[in-house]
Amino acid sequence: MKKLLGIGFWEIIARIILRNRLGFIFGIVLLTVGLAMQWKHIRFSNTEANLIPATDQVNLDYNQFLKIFGEEGNVIVIGSKDPKLFTPKVFEAYTTLMANLAKDPEIGLVL
The missing domain is CATH 4.10.170 (p53, subunit A)
Incomplete structure (x- = not known):
């Protein structure tokens, strides 16, 4: 019991990882394959997020500008x-x- 209390936190974590390394490697590979399979669902956008509220005067002026001159490009x-x-x-x-x-x-x- 005295031996267990003398071991530090990181030593315990290292011991758990090293004793179960095959399980951790298998888990990491499984997680990587699972996330790679979701790649087809990723969508990219060229527009920036509108961080200003829709009722803000700057946003209203910008929308009026777009009505007059069209979309930026x-x-x-x-x-x-x-x-x-x-x-x-x-x-x-x-x-x-x-x-x-x-x-x-x-x-x-x-x-």
Whole structure:
């Protein structure tokens, strides 16, 4: 009895694991196979969770914005404040760039 009381907690846990290692290994393998079989039920979402309440003013403004401008997506905006843009040579190069971008089948709209 004195010997059992002198053993620490982790020594007891280690002894249980080592004496029953085949059972633990079998249990881990069984758990891994069971979880792997559930892989077909996993669904991924590209939308983020809405953490703001639906009645919050920021959320109401955002929903109003979506009604006006539509759903957000992958958008690239190229802008320039350069006054040289409206010179014939630079404007022609910019127009050529836009035409080449519009030819790509992955691009939905060039404005």
